[in-house]
Amino acid sequence: MYVLLMGLLVCYYRSHAKGLTRKGRFYIMIRHILFWNYTDTVKNQHREAEALQFLQDSVATMNGHIDGLLKAEIGTNLAGGYDLVFYAELEDTDALNAFRDHPLHAAHRERCKDIVTDRLCGDLITTI
Template sequence: MIKHIVMWKLKDYAEGNDKQFNANEIKIRLESLKDKISEIGKIEVGINNNPANSYDVVLYSEFESYEDLDIYQKHPSHMEVAAFVGTVKDDRTCVDYEA
C-alpha cells in the first residue's frame, strides 16, 4: 500500500477569497475525487486548527500501488484540482511511502 501525504500553506488571499474559504474549497474538491478516480483507496483532507503551525491543509490518501498513484496524479479531474490549488498556495510539501 502507498500512502500519499501532501500539505499546503495557503496565501492569505487568492482567487478573490480568503484563506479559510480556499481551504474549504480545496477540501471539497479533493474529497470529490474519490467518486471520480477509482484508484483512490482512501482520501481524507484536513484543515489545520492549530494556528502555531505553518501548514493550512493536509491531504492523506492511500493507493494499492505506485502505478495507481501515478494514474491519480495524471487524471484530468486531479489535474483540475491541482491547478486551483496552485493558484492559492504559498508552499507545498509531499511524502509518498510504502506501508
C-alpha cells in the same frame, strides 16, 4: 486499548482490501501526504475558512472517481508549520502514478494554484 484499536483498523482495511496488493500475509498501500500553506492573498483577505471549504469540495470530486484511489481528504494542519495537510490512500505505486496524471487530479491542481503555495510531499509504502 491501542492494540485493540490497531486490530480493528487492520480488520477494517483487510475487509476493504479488494484492490490492494498482497505481499505475503500483508497488504500494501501508498499513503500520499502533502503539506501546503495558503497564499498571502488568502491570508491577507482572511479567507482561510472559505478556501478550506473550497479545497475540501475539490478533493471530494476525486473520491470514488479515480481507479486505485481509496480515499483522499484535506484539512487544517494541527501541528503547525504548514497550514494544510492533504492525505490520500492509494492501492499501489501504479495507482499513485495514474493518480498524478488523472484529469480529475489535474483539474484539482488547477483549482488550487491560486490558493496554496509551499508544497511539501511525501509518499509512504505501508503494510496493513
